[in-house]
Amino acid sequence: MTTPATTPTGAATAARPHAARTPSVLGLGVARTRIELREFFRERDSMVFTFAFPVIMLFIFGAVFSGDIGGGVSFTQYFTAGMIASGIALSSFQSLAIGIAVERDDGALKRLRGTPMPPAAYFLGKIGLVLVTSVVQTAVLLAVGRVFYGLDLPTSGDLWLRFAWIFVLGTAAGTVVGIAYSSVPRSSRSAGAVVSPVVIVLQFISGVFFVYSELPGWMQNVGAVFPLKWLAQGMRSVFLPEGFASQETGGTWALGQTALVLAAWTVVGLLLALRTFRWQRRDAG
Amino acid sequence: MATTPATTPATTPGQARDTHAVRVRDLRKSYGDKHAVDGLDLDIERGEVFALLGPNGAGKTTTVEILEGYRHRDGGEVEVLGADPASAGRTWRSRIGIVLQTSNENAELTVEEMVRHFALYYPGSRDPDEVIAAVGLEEKRRARMRALSGGQRRRLDVALGIVGNPELLFLDEPTTGFDPQARRDFWDLVRSLRSDGTTILLTTHYLDEAEQLADRVAVIASGRIVALDTPERLGGRMAHRARVRWEEDGVVHEESTDAPTPLVVELARRFGGEVPGLQVVRPSLEDVYLSLIGDVEDAAAELARSTR
Numbered sequence: 001m002t003t004p005a006t007t008p009t010g011a012a013t014a015a016r017p018h019a020a021r022t023p024s025v026l027g028l029g030v031a032r033t034r035i036e037l038r039e040f041f042r043e044r045d046s047m048v049f050t051f052a053f054p055v056i057m058l059f060i061f062g063a064v065f066s067g068d069i070g071g072g073v074s075f076t077q078y079f080t081a082g083m084i085a086s087g088i089a090l091s092s093f094q095s096l097a098i099g100i101a102v103e104r105d106d107g108a109l110k111r112l113r114g115t116p117m118p119p120a121a122y123f124l125g126k127i128g129l130v131l132v133t134s135v136v137q138t139a140v141l142l143a144v145g146r147v148f149y150g151l152d153l154p155t156s157g158d159l160w161l162r163f164a165w166i167f168v169l170g171t172a173a174g175t176v177v178g179i180a181y182s183s184v185p186r187s188s189r190s191a192g193a194v195v196s197p198v199v200i201v202l203q204f205i206s207g208v209f210f211v212y213s214e215l216p217g218w219m220q221n222v223g224a225v226f227p228l229k230w231l232a233q234g235m236r237s238v239f240l241p242e243g244f245a246s247q248e249t250g251g252t253w254a255l256g257q258t259a260l261v262l263a264a265w266t267v268v269g270l271l272l273a274l275r276t277f278r279w280q281r282r283d284a285g
Numbered sequence: 286m287a288t289t290p291a292t293t294p295a296t297t298p299g300q301a302r303d304t305h306a307v308r309v310r311d312l313r314k315s316y317g318d319k320h321a322v323d324g325l326d327l328d329i330e331r332g333e334v335f336a337l338l339g340p341n342g343a344g345k346t347t348t349v350e351i352l353e354g355y356r357h358r359d360g361g362e363v364e365v366l367g368a369d370p371a372s373a374g375r376t377w378r379s380r381i382g383i384v385l386q387t388s389n390e391n392a393e394l395t396v397e398e399m400v401r402h403f404a405l406y407y408p409g410s411r412d413p414d415e416v417i418a419a420v421g422l423e424e425k426r427r428a429r430m431r432a433l434s435g436g437q438r439r440r441l442d443v444a445l446g447i448v449g450n451p452e453l454l455f456l457d458e459p460t461t462g463f464d465p466q467a468r469r470d471f472w473d474l475v476r477s478l479r480s481d482g483t484t485i486l487l488t489t490h491y492l493d494e495a496e497q498l499a500d501r502v503a504v505i506a507s508g509r510i511v512a513l514d515t516p517e518r519l520g521g522r523m524a525h526r527a528r529v530r531w532e533e534d535g536v537v538h539e540e541s542t543d544a545p546t547p548l549v550v551e552l553a554r555r556f557g558g559e560v561p562g563l564q565v566v567r568p569s570l571e572d573v574y575l576s577l578i579g580d581v582e583d584a585a586a587e588l589a590r591s592t593r
Binding site: 021022023027028031035038039042043103105106107108110111113114115116117118280 | 353354355375376378379381383385387388389390391392393394398402403405406407408429445449
């Protein structure tokens with residue numbers, strides 16, 4: 001047995017008056033980010049799969065489909081751009097939707113709600129986690145694509161800028177929609193089964209596993225409702241030759257529309273997340 | 286025994302606000318057509334350990350969670366540290382500490398990291414090292430949360446509940462699953478918190494725990510307080526008749542009496558000294574509790590029959 005409880009008198013009396021220096025939301029957001037990251041990198045199995053899954057898919061598809069798809073672009077190049085988009089969806093939408101559902105189910109959220117931690121700090125922590133993991137995820141995919149599949153990294157500042165806003169908007173949309181979707185699974189046990197198929201199905205109809213322009217029209221229309229299609233197309237506009245734009249469905253990269261759709265999902269997702277977020281399980285009154 | 290200064294000290298109405306940590310009037314909460322809390326009144330003084338007893342489904346958890354700000358009430362007045370929990374903000378939350386009933390968190394964080402991190406949330410937090418020592422987890426400070434035993438985890442729960450140096454601490458069935466030594470250590474911890482001036486609202490199923498720790502005990506049944514007093518006097522326990530038992534001619538005799546002493550004296554005289562198998566039994570807190578709960582259930586059953 002450990003030592004019996006000793007009296008914490010000294011500390012208690014010294015600190016009793018609750019001073020006005022309430023910890024700042026931003027400071028706590030940073031502290032939350034640190035804690036979230038520490039936890040993420042310690043959960044080694046989940047971390048390895050999150051990072052390795054897109055890479056493994058890249059290797060499999062790269063080995064099976066090696067032909068050109070027109071415009072001087074190979075399928076592996078096309079697929080790499082799509083996988084970068086998928087990686088963002090995985091580390092934002094999927095990891096948050098599952099992670100928060102588990103925290104809600106095991107009581108971690110309820111405990112946090114009982115402290116003076118401002119809710120904004122919790123969400124800042126999640127955003128920080130998603131930003132760091134998405135950047136790492138993307139960097140790994142870029143390196144693998146560059147080394148194995150001759151992916152051309154952008155050479156102009158303009159293209160990097162385009163990459164940056166598409167990355168940020170895609171991450172933002174995935175984050176808020178992931179927070180909102182975390183309320184759908186009824187328990188932590190069902191979370192994986194309820195969340196994972198969403199990204200898998202979207203990958204088929206959004207131009208990741210298959211070339212988008214070769215999908216049946218109705219499937220294209222369904223895919224175009226969701227952000228992953230636009231995120232993938234945006235990534236192609238960054239990493240594929242400019243001339244490939246003519247192979248896209250509309251004959252252009254449709255960047256304006258991409259920005260609009262991703263921004264709309266971000267706003268709708270945010271409103272939904274704010275309205276539906278719960279700190280307790282559904283069965284708790 | 287009767288000298289414990291646990292009953293409500295007389296206060297003028299003007300002072301009442303300052304001396305009460307919790308004040309509840311006519312609290313109501315229904316789920317569908319079930320009245321979980323049905324007109325409950327409650328006053329908890331600052332600095333006291335107050336135990337709330339009651340069977341599952343009596344409205345205990347609902348009441349406590351309304352006080353903690355987790356649930357909204359349907360009606361009645363609630364004041365916790367002078368504020369309404371339904372609308373109170375961060376400053377209020379930094380003055381209370383909550384140890385919830387269940388948590389199955391499997392965090393990869395260590396005891397020390399958790400306590401240090403939670404300390405950041407509060408403006409006037411305790412020294413995390415002293416808190417870890419106070420709950421007896423010094424040897425486990427570098428252990429990850431998922432590697433802790435049930436009792437160690439519960440002590441971490443308590444550490445996280447008190448690291449903010451709360452004026453009012455909610456302990457919801459804190460020692461469930463503890464071994465006897467761990468329970469005694471935990472009781473010492475609660476006593477030391479009390480001596481620091483922390484007000485404690487304890488819900489428990491263990492009557493000996495309430496008897497050990499509480500200044501006052503309330504029994505809740507069917508959404509109301511059905512009895513409220515010091516553990517010694519609950520349900521008019523002192524006034525309850527004692528049962529005197531002894532053996533005579535190989536038969537156990539038992540007599541209920543308000544005055545056991547003359548009977549014992551009389552027996553002693555009759556036996557000329559030692560009375561074989563002598564016992565004087567007062568109802569235990571458990572007896573009192575069970576009879577209180579039983580009365581309420583009987584009354585409820587009666588009501589159900591008569592209204593049918």
